[in-house]
Amino acid sequence: MSNVLAATYNSGMTDFTPPDSFAGLTPELVLDAVESSGLRSDGRMLALNSYENRVYQIGIEDASPIIAKFYRPLRWSDEAIQEEHDFVRELQAHEIPVLAALQTEDGKSLRHYQGFRFSLFNRQSGRAPETGDPATLEWLGRFIGRIHAVGATASYAVRPALNPQSFGVLPRVWLLENDFIPPDLLAAYTSVSQQALDGIQACYDRAGDVPQLRLHGDCHLGNVLWLESGAEAGPHFVDFDDSRMGPGIQDLWMLLSGERSEMQSQLTDILVGYEDFFEFEPRQLYLIEALRTLRLIHYSAWLAQRWSDPAFPAAFPWFNSQRYWQDRILELREQVALMDEAPLWQI
Structure with missing residues (x-):
């Protein structure tokens, strides 16, 4: 060993x-x-x-x-x-x-x-939050703001950061060096993933020096359990296994969905609660699509790296097919275009 x-x-x-x-x-x-x-x-x-x-x-x-x-x-x-x-x-x-x-x-x-x-x-019971309700989004924002207020008081010494290198460059290198991408799609994936990395870096350059803090890291709705009533009513945050250093917007963008106007409205509601406890730096808005793109690249590499685990082929039978990689190429092309668009709000 x-x-x-x-x-x-x-x-x-x-x-x-x-x-x-x-x-x-x-x-x-x-x-x-x-x-x-x-x-x-x-x-x-x-x-x-x-x-x-x-x-x-x-x-x-x-x-x-x-x-x-x-x-x-x-x-x-x-x-x-x-x-x-x-x-x-x-x-x-x-x-x-x-x-x-x-x-x-x-x-x-x-x-x-x-x-x-x-x-x-x-054991913690609860259901997924109703994100169509502005009051629920504001409530979520308040507690994520409180998490970030604590997260900003110190830095991780051991756990890695979420950044273009760890979630983009290194996963892409791993995919290109191993035999997962079909040969006839390798050139296309190589090209579009490099364009994606260039777009990500451009987004980070526009955002500038955004503060890094301890995050939940994987704050999607499956990791938030909602209690309806009683003294503990409201959101409960679970599974900090992917907690890392990174920009605060990482814990917010995964709560957004739908068309651009819908995401603008949702983020407004979230930040009403969030800024009661922690200041939001608007420059982070440049990072939303960059972080989404990083997650897409990282996710493909994560599946590939775990493919020898019998649980993965059983749970993700669609992975590593010709169709899978064709869809990823199209998806990254869409993200390259989205990263060139203006942020959700005027900065």
């Missing part, structure tokens, strides 16, 4: 080689891992919808079920996972409705069992 991988698994795990896949994560191991934390499982286990990691709802004797999250081997270091946990707990200390990993008596939240890293969470 390399020094880098050895450093990744540095918490007393010297008697075995860490796994490089989920192949050994059997139901028995999952239940044993949970019980190693001092809980008594009743044997019920429900796999939840997650591909990057493995997430299960586990029944607990004489108590509510808990959520067990097993981290993809070799993706993050222990230190990077702990940074995410510490940030979420910091948010929780500011009474922001987030789902923090449960701690042991000695204050640890990242756990180890048979080479796998995992964490435990209380």
Whole structure:
């Protein structure tokens, strides 16, 4: 095992080689891992919808079920996972409705069992927010503003940043150097992806020196659970697994949808709440389509890099077909044009 991988698994795990896949994560191991934390499982286990990691709802004797999250081997270091946990707990200390990993008596939240890293969470119910309601968008904006106000007080030391290099240049290089893009489409993808990167850089140049802060990083509606009533009514933010340093607009643009006029209206409603707690720098508007384009490039590389995981061909059977890459080429061409358009508001 390399020094880098050895450093990744540095918490007393010297008697075995860490796994490089989920192949050994059997139901028995999952239940044993949970019980190693001092809980008594009743044997019920429900796999939840997650591909990057493995997430299960586990029944607990004489108590509510808990959520067990097993981290993809070799993706993050222990230190990077702990940074995410510490940030979420910091948010929780500011009474922001987030789902923090449960701690042991000695204050640890990242756990180890048979080479796998995992964490435990209380189960959180809720539904997706109704983004057609201006009051809901304003409410979402208030809490994202509060998250960013805390996120701006410090920087990550270990977790990487979201930028054109990490989400665009490097994923593109990986795709071009591996045999995923069909040969007859390789030249077209190479050309349009380079045009896309040039457009992204132009957007960043127009935006200028936008402040970077600790983000949720993947703040789409699937990671926001809405409670209808009671003291905890409103949005609850879950799954900070992709939390990184980046521009604040990253946590806002994924809440926007529809035609340009609809997105303008939605962003206005969000920022009414957001700016109650954190100042919005309008220059970030230049980055919306650039960040969307980065996400598209990164997503293709993410699927390709995970393709040896049996869960991915089963869940994404349309990936890596001739049609898939033809659609990606057209999609990037559309993004190149969109990045040349004026931002949602006049700056």
